Each structure stands twice: as structure tokens, then as C-alpha cells.
């Protein structure tokens with residue numbers, strides 16, 4: 244059946260006027276709410292006010308305008324149902340064939356810095372979603388458009404056939420239910436936070452498509468990248484790609500890990516990541532020094548890695564980065580000279596991202612088979628905790644520097660994790676081992692003779708004194724670990740025996 248009557252009520256008026264002009268030129272009668280009607284009339288279009296259809300004024304600052312049987316009857320009547328149609332006739336209700344509605348800007352409103360709860364609540368659209376849902380439920384008879392991007396395709400079909408195909412109506416209906424669900428998910432989250440409920444009986448999360456991916460972790464796995472609808476400054480999703488091929492699934496995860504680690508540092512820092520673990524971290528007075536140390540930390544593993552830096556990349560640093568094959572470089576910026584040098588390589592991806600040094604405070608979602616685990620991010624830093632030194636010897640100033648670097652890094656290494664650091668760089672990283680002393684042995688072996696006088700960080704306590712002993716034999720002089728094992732005494736005694744200083748943080752940084 245041809246489209247004869249359209250109800251148009253939109254907050255986002257992008258591209259609306261030419262769309263409605265063409266509808267009217269094709270003989271479609273337009274019904275509109277206050278603001279939409281004014282705009283269309285200003286453009287010389289003839290529009291019927293919703294109040295004229297309902298016989299009821301728009302009241303309470305627009306809280307009630309389209310919530311009326313004359314509207315919802317016209318949307319929900321099944322045209323092939325004679326009962327429905329005679330009830331419409333009995334109540335002098337006319338059918339509505341096309342609904343063009345977009346909603347009060349709730350997301351945009353809560354994204355503003357100074358938003359009040361009253362303002363947010365006033366931007367919860369009630370009438371709009373009701374119309375969208377009614378039309379989407381009755382999609383066989385009603386075309387529903389919530390996204391201005393769909394105006395051209397809808398117009399084309401009406402132009403060609405007077406109506407929209409059932410296939411497209413179904414597609415638009417599904418899109419509307421996704422849209423209203425996403426809209427409600429944001430509102431639910433906002434109200435849940437307002438009510439300070441930490442573990443509600445159900446949750447609905449919403450994400451927006453960032454990009455299609457060629458494949459997932461492996462080429463036979465399909466994958467897509469979605470982002471949170473709200474801005475999350477300093478997060479990988481905010482990065483701008485300046486050069487190179489599209490990011491892959493593994494690139495995104497590795498780059499995310501690199502950004503998280505480099506965000507731990509306020510001083511110039513560079514981080515190289517392989518398979519979500521850091522392989523080299525360096526800090527220094529300038530970004531060239533920091534990167535040189537991150538490189539030197541493990542010149543073998545960095546090859547094909549992802550490097551994140553927290554300062555603009557200058558030409559000198561770019562020259563060094565350019566010497567080896569890297570998948571991605573992420574930095575707050577690149578000088579023009581650095582950019583033209585690095586972009587000579589076709590395959591390297593260059594990303595700019597303001598690293599804000601604060602880390603993320605988002606909830607962390609991890610899927611398990613048949614479920615979802617939600618936790619806060621591990622945003623605890625050394626500045627936020629009280630440490631104690633149970634050994635006879637206190638760390639020297641130099642040792643403190645190395646301990647802090649090792650501790651900042653170990654938090655981001657897959658458990659069981661051990662990190663050795665010395666002179667502003669990591670010198671050994673043992674990741675993802677099934678026993679702690681095994682992780683220590685890997686880190687120690689990597690450090691080799693550089694281990695003399697180094698600091699060791701452990702993501703969790705030592706169940707036995709064997710790690711302290713292995714560290715002592717490798718030349719480690721300072722250790723930082725959570726403490727809390729029933730055998731802490733043995734580790735402390737072992738440390739004292741070797742003249743090692745040990746710091747207890749009382750905080751565990753498991754990363755499974």
C-alpha cells in the first residue's frame with residue numbers, strides 16, 4: 244500500500260527539509276510536533292500539527308504530545324485485520340504509514356561536563372521511543388526511520404514504488420529496536436549510577452560500531468570492533484589513525500595494552516608490547532632516551548611489536564623507530580619530519596592519541612562461556628597505597644626508582660609475573676608462568692649480567708623463599724611485592740641473609 248501519511252517528530256533535524264520536501268511533492272501528508280512543524284512550515288511546507296490530529300494540546304513542556312490513541316492507533320492497526328480497521332473507523336482514527344522520529348539527545352546531554360541530573364532526566368524521550376517501537380512492531384504496514392542516513396534509501400523506494408519493500412521495512416524495524424535498546428541502556432546505566440547500585444540484578448550494555456575487521460584473533464574468526472558511546476579520553480578508541488593499513492583484531496588488543504602501560508608514567512616513557520605483554524619499557528629525560536631504553540630492554544622481541552610513547556615523536560626518535568619493523572606506533576603526536584620519515588613504510592600504522600597519564604577508570608568486561616564478568620579496572624597506583632619495608636635494609640634512592648618502574652610494569656604483565664628493572668628500563672620480564680619462581684627464572688635469564696644491582700617486582704606474594712633466593716643469586720638488591728604469604732618470614736629472612744631490601748605493598752596486581 245502506498246505511503247500516504249507520515250508522522251515526523253525529530254530532535255536532530257539534519258537533512259530533514261529536503262527529505263520532507265520530496266515526500267510532500269509525492270503527495271504524502273505530513274503530521275508533526277511543535278519544533279519540527281515550525282521548521283517545516285518555515286520552509287513553506289504544509290504540515291498538520293499533532294494537536295490537530297489528537298484534538299489535544301501538547302502539554303507539560305512537551306512531556307505529552309504524541310502519547311495519544313489517535314497516534315498510536317494509527318501506528319499499531321494491522322491493515323489486514325478487519326477488526327482493527329473498523330475500530331479505527333469507529334474512533335475516527337486514520338492510519339499512519341511512515342514514522343520519522345529521532346530522540347531527545349540523551350547521550351549528548353550526559354556527555355557534557357556540567358550536566359545536572361534534572362537536565363539529563365528531561366532528555367529522556369518517552370513519546371519518541373513509544374512511536375518508534377509501535378511502528379517497528381507493526382513493520383509490515385509501517386515504515387519507520389530513526390536515522391537520517393536512511394532518508395535517501397527510503398525516498399528512492401517511495402519514488403520508485405510508492406512504498407517501501409517489506410525487506411527494507413524489516414531492516415528498519417530491527418534497526419529501531421537496536422536503537423531504542425541502546426538508548427535505554429544508557430539511561431539505565433545513568434539511573435543505576437544515580438541510585439548507586441553496584442551489582443544490579445541485570446545489566447544491558449551498549450556499544451557502537453567503530454569498524455569492521457578483516458578477521459578476529461585468527462583468519463577463520465569473524466570479528467568487529469565496537470566502542471563505548473561515551474567519550475573515554477586517553478583510551479585507544481579515541482586514537483586517530485594517521486597512516487597505514489587498518490588495525491587488526493590483535494593490533495587493537497596489543498595497542499590497548501601498550502596504551503595502558505605507558506599511561507602509568509608522567510615522565511617521558513616508551514613501551515614496546517608483544518602479544519599483550521610488555522617486552523621493553525624505558526623512561527628518561529626525553530622521549531628519545533626513553534625509547535632507546537625500551538628498545539635496548541629486549542632488541543629481539545620488539546621486532547614486529549607495538550610501541551606506545553607518551554610524548555610527541557621527534558625526528559631523532561623517528562629515525563630510531565624507523566630502523567626496525569614495527570606494527571604500530573602510538574604517540575600524542577609526530578613532528579612533520581618524523582611523520583614523513585615514518586610514513587615511508589607502507590605497512591606501519593601510526594596513531595595519535597592524547598595519553599593522559601590517568602589510566603582508565605572504566606568497568607572491565609570479560610566474557611566467559613555463557614557469561615560475563617564485570618570488574619573495575621585495576622587503577623590503583625603506587626601513589627595510592629601505603630608501603631612498608633620489613634627487611635633490615637631500606638631501599639636507596641636509586642633502588643626506589645627501579646622498584647617503582649618495575650612495579651608499574653608488573654601490573655600489566657600476565658600472571659605469574661616478575662619484572663626486573665635497572666636504570667630507568669626493564670631488563671627482564673617473566674610473563675604468564677604457572678609458578679612464580681618459573682617467571683623469575685625467565686626474567687633473570689633475560690637480564691643475565693645486567694641483573695647485578697637490579698630491582699625485582701612480583702605481581703603477587705611469594706609462596707616460598709625460592710624466588711628471593713634465585714633473585715639474590717642473580718644480583719638483585721631490591722624487591723617489591725604485595726606480601727601476605729604465611730611464609731613471608733622465610734622470604735624476609737632470605738632477603739636479610741643476602742642484604743636485599745624488600746618492600747611490601749599490600750596490593751596484588753594479578754592479570755590473568
Ligand SMILES: NC(=O)c1ncn([C@@H]2O[C@H](COP(=O)(O)O)[C@@H](O)[C@H]2O)c1NC=O
Nearest residue numbers: 254276278279306308309310347369370371
Ligand atoms: N512526549 C511526547 O509525546 C513526544 N512525542 C515526540 N517526542 C519527541 O519530541 C522531539 C521532537 O520535538 P519537536 O518537534 O517539538 O522539536 C522528538 O525527539 C520526539 O522523539 C516527545 N517527547 C518526549 O517524550
